Amino acid sequence: MRKQLEGSQAVAQAVARCRPEVVCAYPITPQTHIVEALSRLALSGELERCEVVNVESEFAAMSVAIGASATGARAYTATASQGLLFMAEVLFNASGLGLPIVMTCANRAVGSPINIWNDHSDSMAMRDCGWIQLYASDNQEAVDLHIQAFRIAEALSTPVMVCMDGFVLTHAFEPLDVPSQEQVDGFLPGYEPRQVLDPDDPMTIGAMVGPEAFTEVRYLAHAKQIEALDFIPQVAEEFRERFGRASGGLLDSYRSEGAETVVVALGSVLGTLAEVVDELRDQGVAVGAVALKAFRPFPLEELRGVLGGAQRVIVLERALAVGIGGIVSSDVRTALAGLSVEAHTVIAGLGGRAITRRSLHALLAQALAGQLPELHFLDLRTDVIERELERTRDGGRPGPHAESILRDLRIVASGPV
Amino acid sequence: MFSVRIHGRGGQGVVTAAELLAHAAFAVGLEAQAFPSFGSERMGAPVTAFCRTDDRPIRLREPIAEPDAVIVQDATLLHHVDVFGGLVADGYVLINSARDIGQLGLEELLERHQPSRIVTVPASEIARSHTGRPIPNAALLGALAALCGLVSLDGLGEAIEQRFGATAAAGNSAAARECFELVRSGRPLSETAHA
Numbered sequence: 001m002r003k004q005l006e007g008s009q010a011v012a013q014a015v016a017r018c019r020p021e022v023v024c025a026y027p028i029t030p031q032t033h034i035v036e037a038l039s040r041l042a043l044s045g046e047l048e049r050c051e052v053v054n055v056e057s058e059f060a061a062m063s064v065a066i067g068a069s070a071t072g073a074r075a076y077t078a079t080a081s082q083g084l085l086f087m088a089e090v091l092f093n094a095s096g097l098g099l100p101i102v103m104t105c106a107n108r109a110v111g112s113p114i115n116i117w118n119d120h121s122d123s124m125a126m127r128d129c130g131w132i133q134l135y136a137s138d139n140q141e142a143v144d145l146h147i148q149a150f151r152i153a154e155a156l157s158t159p160v161m162v163c164m165d166g167f168v169l170t171h172a173f174e175p176l177d178v179p180s181q182e183q184v185d186g187f188l189p190g191y192e193p194r195q196v197l198d199p200d201d202p203m204t205i206g207a208m209v210g211p212e213a214f215t216e217v218r219y220l221a222h223a224k225q226i227e228a229l230d231f232i233p234q235v236a237e238e239f240r241e242r243f244g245r246a247s248g249g250l251l252d253s254y255r256s257e258g259a260e261t262v263v264v265a266l267g268s269v270l271g272t273l274a275e276v277v278d279e280l281r282d283q284g285v286a287v288g289a290v291a292l293k294a295f296r297p298f299p300l301e302e303l304r305g306v307l308g309g310a311q312r313v314i315v316l317e318r319a320l321a322v323g324i325g326g327i328v329s330s331d332v333r334t335a336l337a338g339l340s341v342e343a344h345t346v347i348a349g350l351g352g353r354a355i356t357r358r359s360l361h362a363l364l365a366q367a368l369a370g371q372l373p374e375l376h377f378l379d380l381r382t383d384v385i386e387r388e389l390e391r392t393r394d395g396g397r398p399g400p401h402a403e404s405i406l407r408d409l410r411i412v413a414s415g416p417v
Numbered sequence: 418m419f420s421v422r423i424h425g426r427g428g429q430g431v432v433t434a435a436e437l438l439a440h441a442a443f444a445v446g447l448e449a450q451a452f453p454s455f456g457s458e459r460m461g462a463p464v465t466a467f468c469r470t471d472d473r474p475i476r477l478r479e480p481i482a483e484p485d486a487v488i489v490q491d492a493t494l495l496h497h498v499d500v501f502g503g504l505v506a507d508g509y510v511l512i513n514s515a516r517d518i519g520q521l522g523l524e525e526l527l528e529r530h531q532p533s534r535i536v537t538v539p540a541s542e543i544a545r546s547h548t549g550r551p552i553p554n555a556a557l558l559g560a561l562a563a564l565c566g567l568v569s570l571d572g573l574g575e576a577i578e579q580r581f582g583a584t585a586a587a588g589n590s591a592a593a594r595e596c597f598e599l600v601r602s603g604r605p606l607s608e609t610a611h612a
Contacts, residue, residue: 173449173450356482
C-alpha cells in the first residue's frame with residue numbers, strides 16, 4: 001500500500017523487513033535519517049533480533065559489518081561522501097573476502113571544498129572497490145533495490161552498494177510502497193553464508209596470498225561480477241513478477257528506440273530527463289534516455305545493444321574525474337568501441353547544483369546543432385571562472401579559489417550576505 | 418501540476434510545512450512530492466521547501482522555479498530573498514504578517530498579480546494562541562487551503578495528526594482552522610482579533 005513517506009524512512013523500513021541481524025553505522029549527512037529510523041525500529045521492537053552498533057567511525061562501521069557477516073549474520077550499513085572514503089580500504093576487504101554486506105550510499109559530494117549536497121563523487125571514487133553498485137532513479141526504486149540487493153549479495157556472496165541521491169531522494173517525501181514483511185520474506189530467504197567463522201568448526205578467512213595465486217583470486221572476483229550481469233536481471237524479473245512493478249536490472253531504456261540522440265545517466269536526474277525527452281518527442285525530435293541501474297558490473301553488451309543505433313550519445317555525469325573529465329563516459333565509450341556513434345561527456349549537478357529542464361533543453365539544443373564539445377560542463381559560470389583566473393594571474397600569493405569565489409559572489413555560509 | 422514554494426528560516430518548520438502539504442494532498446487522492454533545499458543547516462538561516470502535486474506520478478526533481486503559490490513564513494525575508502521569483506501571473510501569495518500588503522511595501526505585487534490571491538495572515542500570533550509557540554507552518558497551510566483549495570482542512574488535519582503528538586496536533590489543527598476561516602471570510606486584517 002502506498003503511503004506518503006520520506007525516501008530515507010521508506011528505505012529504513014524496507015531494510016528492516018530484510019531482517020538484518022547487525023546494523024552498524026556512523027552518522028553522516030545525508031544518510032542520517034536512514035540509520036536513525038533503523039535505530040528507532042530496533043528500539044521499538046519492530047526490527048527484531050537485530051543488534052544496532054554505534055561505532056566510532058566509518059572505518060569501524062565496515063569492520064563491524066565484515067565481522068558480523070563472517071560469523072553468518074546479515075549485515076547492513078549506510079554512509080556517504082567522506083564517510084565512504086574513510087572506509088575505503090575496508091570496502092576492498094569486504095569484497096575481497098566475498099562477504100555479502102549491503103550498504104546504502106546516500107550520494108554526496110566529496111570535499112574539498114566541503115559540501116554536503118548531492119553528486120556522485122563518493123561512490124564513483126569507490127567504483128573499483130569490488131562491490132556491486134546499483135543506482136536508484138527514484139525513491140520507489142531505492143526501496144526495491146535494497147530488497148533485491150540482499151538477494152544478489154547473498155546468492156553471489158559479494159557486497160552490494162545501493163546508491164541513492166542525497167537530499168534529492170533521501171529527503172524527498174512522496175507516495176511509496178514499502179513491501180510487507182510477508183512479501184519480503186517470500187522473496188528473500190534466510191542468509192545461508194558460503195563461509196562462517198564458527199568456534200565449533202574453526203577455519204581461517206583472510207589468508208595472505210602471494211604472487212603464486214593473487215591473480216587467480218582477483219580473477220574469481222571479476223568472474224563473480226560478470227556472473228552478476230546475468231543474475232541482476234533475473235532478480236529484477238522475479239521482483240517484477242512478485243511485486244508487480246519494474247525496478248532495478250542492468251539498465252532501463254526510455255523512448256530510446258529509434259532515437260538519434262540518447263542521454264545516458266544514473267540516479268535521480270532520470271525523472272527530469274524523462275520529462276525533457278517527452279517534451280522534445282512531442283516536438284518530433286528523436287531523443288531518448290538510458291538509465292544505468294548497474295554501474296558495477298558494467299553492462300557493456302546491453303548498453304551497446306540500446307545505444308548502437310544512435311548517432312549521438314551524451315553521458316550526463318554527476319561526478320568529475322579531474323584531469324580527464326568523465327568517469328561513466330570512459331566505460332560507455334568502451335561499450336561503443338568500433339561503432340560510429342558520436343560520444344559526449346557532460347559534467348552536471350556537482351555539489352548539489354540542480355539539473356533543470358531548462359538546462360537540459362539548452363544542452364540538447366546545442367547537441368542537435370552539432371555544437372556540443374566532447375567534454376562540456378553544464379551551467380558552468382564562465383564569468384566567475386574568468387574573474388578568478390584574472391585575479392590570480394598576477395602571481396604573488398593569490399590565496400585559495402574557494403574563499404575568493406565566495407567573496408566574489410557575496411556568499412557566506414551558503415547564502416547571500 | 419500545482420507547485421508551492423515555501424520560504425522561511427531554520428527553526429520555523431518550513432520543511433515540515435512542505436511535508437504536511439504533500440501528505441494532505443495525498444489524502445485527497447493527488448500525487449505529491451515534497452523536498453527541501455537546505456542551506457547552511459542553522460537556526461535562522463533562510464530555508465526553502467517545495468511541494469508539487471499532480472494527478473499523475475511526479476517525475477520532475479528540479480527545484481520549483483515557477484511556483485503557482487508562494488508561502489512566506491517570515492516577512493523579514495521579503496527584501497532579502499527573491500521569494501516571489503518566477504511566480505506565475507495568476508499565482509497565489511500567502512505572507513505571515515499582521516500587516517497588510519501595502520504596509521509591507523508590496524503594492525507592486527498587487528499590480529502584477531491578482532490582488533484577491535495575495536493575502537497576509539498573522540499566522541505566528543494565531544499559532545502562538547493555540548500552541549503556545551509561534552511556529553506558523555500549519556496555520557499557514559490552513560490559510561492556503563482556503564486561498565486556493567489545493568487541500569482540504571480535513572486532509573490537513575490528518576497530515577498534522579500523523580506528524581505531531583496529540584497535544585501539538587490539536588493546537589496546530591485549531592490554528593490551521595482559524596487561518597482557514599480568516600481567509601475564507603475575506604475579512605480585512607484590521608477587523609481581526611490578531612491584527
